[in-house]
Amino acid sequence: MTHTTKDRVLIFDTTLRDGEQSPGATMTHEEKLEIAQLLDEMGVDIIEAGFPIASEGDFRAVSEIARQARNATICGLARANFKDIDRCWEAIRQAKSPRIHTFIGTSPLHRAIPGLTQDEMAERIHDTVTHARNLCDNVQWSPMDATRTEWEYLKRVVEIAIKAGATTINIPDTVGYTAPVESADLIRRLIAEVPGAEEVVFATHCHNDLGMATANALAAVAGGARQIECTINGLGERAGNTALEEVVMALKVRGDIMPFETGVDSRKIMHVSRRVASVSGFPVQFNKAIVGKNAFAHESGIHQDGMLKNAETFEIMRPEDVGLAATNIVMGKHSGRAALRAKLKDLGYELADNQLNDIFVRFKDLADRKKEVYDEDLIALVNAGLDAESDRLQIRHLRVVCGTEGPQTASLTMEIDGQEVSTEATGDGPVDATFNAVKKLFPHEARLQLYQVAAVTEGTDAQATVSVRMEEDGRIVTGQSADTDTVVASARAYVHALNRLLVRRDKTGGDAREISYKDVS
Numbered sequence: 001m002t003h004t005t006k007d008r009v010l011i012f013d014t015t016l017r018d019g020e021q022s023p024g025a026t027m028t029h030e031e032k033l034e035i036a037q038l039l040d041e042m043g044v045d046i047i048e049a050g051f052p053i054a055s056e057g058d059f060r061a062v063s064e065i066a067r068q069a070r071n072a073t074i075c076g077l078a079r080a081n082f083k084d085i086d087r088c089w090e091a092i093r094q095a096k097s098p099r100i101h102t103f104i105g106t107s108p109l110h111r112a113i114p115g116l117t118q119d120e121m122a123e124r125i126h127d128t129v130t131h132a133r134n135l136c137d138n139v140q141w142s143p144m145d146a147t148r149t150e151w152e153y154l155k156r157v158v159e160i161a162i163k164a165g166a167t168t169i170n171i172p173d174t175v176g177y178t179a180p181v182e183s184a185d186l187i188r189r190l191i192a193e194v195p196g197a198e199e200v201v202f203a204t205h206c207h208n209d210l211g212m213a214t215a216n217a218l219a220a221v222a223g224g225a226r227q228i229e230c231t232i233n234g235l236g237e238r239a240g241n242t243a244l245e246e247v248v249m250a251l252k253v254r255g256d257i258m259p260f261e262t263g264v265d266s267r268k269i270m271h272v273s274r275r276v277a278s279v280s281g282f283p284v285q286f287n288k289a290i291v292g293k294n295a296f297a298h299e300s301g302i303h304q305d306g307m308l309k310n311a312e313t314f315e316i317m318r319p320e321d322v323g324l325a326a327t328n329i330v331m332g333k334h335s336g337r338a339a340l341r342a343k344l345k346d347l348g349y350e351l352a353d354n355q356l357n358d359i360f361v362r363f364k365d366l367a368d369r370k371k372e373v374y375d376e377d378l379i380a381l382v383n384a385g386l387d388a389e390s391d392r393l394q395i396r397h398l399r400v401v402c403g404t405e406g407p408q409t410a411s412l413t414m415e416i417d418g419q420e421v422s423t424e425a426t427g428d429g430p431v432d433a434t435f436n437a438v439k440k441l442f443p444h445e446a447r448l449q450l451y452q453v454a455a456v457t458e459g460t461d462a463q464a465t466v467s468v469r470m471e472e473d474g475r476i477v478t479g480q481s482a483d484t485d486t487v488v489a490s491a492r493a494y495v496h497a498l499n500r501l502l503v504r505r506d507k508t509g510g511d512a513r514e515i516s517y518k519d520v521s
């Protein structure tokens, strides 16, 4: 059956809250503002900007995003207590359209943590939703672990939340346990059986532990949900959340059987995906649907032949629909500033003049070392430049002596909080020597968990992207950088990770204990 009229499904992006909660995905304040602006521009309906009570940093980021957003509703998360809700309201109240999102774990396992009986929890839900609604007209309530909550109790608490004034009821599949048939059925039955259900919007919030988050979210829409909660690249704890790009493109491509539309401009997807991958330090797997490097690549002879004759033989959507430029015009050392600006605009980057100047110098330097500069090279270069902008630790000069006769020696100059400092260190190989030099200039106890190198393009002059993951007292951070010189890229990635560690220390007040979602009091 082909449908002609389409219902609107709201897109609720939680990259900055549920996504950033993922160990290692810490973003700086400036990065959060940048991602929020990109989400706002791409047409996301609601941005969950953070968890204001969690830290001063979260509060500041949510407040500033609330002030800066032009179109989207700005939402903050709060546990089921007045203190959280008041702090959340304080952070979002200046938004054109603010929303308080309050939640409590309703399944038997989650009720056991605060030790509340069913009745005590029901009363808590009534009181906290009422309190939130007295502050804000737009209140979302979530029974965390809804898909493992007893059916009768779930119905009861959803009704209480609606009566207390919730305007959106979100049904989280917190541990990615549900399956599509069940997901559709759950929403359908709640809408049919809970008094007052027709007055509110039902939302779906799926985790991807069994790889079914997108399918579950779309099934929930078929069951009557009209808000999908998701993150860019499916970022999130464990196996992540529903991926925004997947639900948006699935609804677009299969509008014939899923007659729903979103307000998202799909042509902005690729750029936002790359920026989130870069600032979160979570690279996108090559074969990831929609945004993976290979999502539109056709390698086999039969496929290539078919594509040349008629792209529709092997493509259900056009690369341009997700913002992949149709041509890959190669830049070189003769390309000027205007050409670079135009190229970067095509790739989704609108840079301020000072940022462009800085990138232009780095581009010329790269073009001197590399004959052809491809889109991927520019993206890696710009991302590395933007990510390092607000960093407290910066690499200034690095010279490494290496070869068959050791020990390898690194001479390093860094800027630490505006002060230049230099040192020399040896090590077991050039990367080890460089990391030892960084450690001498900025002593720390963080442990290197992962060191990974990948080539951005082909050829021996290709840039290398280096990812570094570090751990300190339970805090995990990742850093990334790219350069034609693998050792330079390694040094920058290591320092990038250390910068994130500083942000993370600020967030937890020098204490690894982060505020727990399970702690409702």
Ligand code: KIV
Residues within 6 Å of the ligand: 018, 103, 142, 144, 145, 172, 173, 174, 175, 205, 207
């Ligand atoms: O997964 C979950 O249950 C959540 C809630 C806080 C909505 O993220």
Ligand code: ZN
Residues within 6 Å of the ligand: 018, 172, 174, 205, 207
């Ligand atoms: Zn979640």
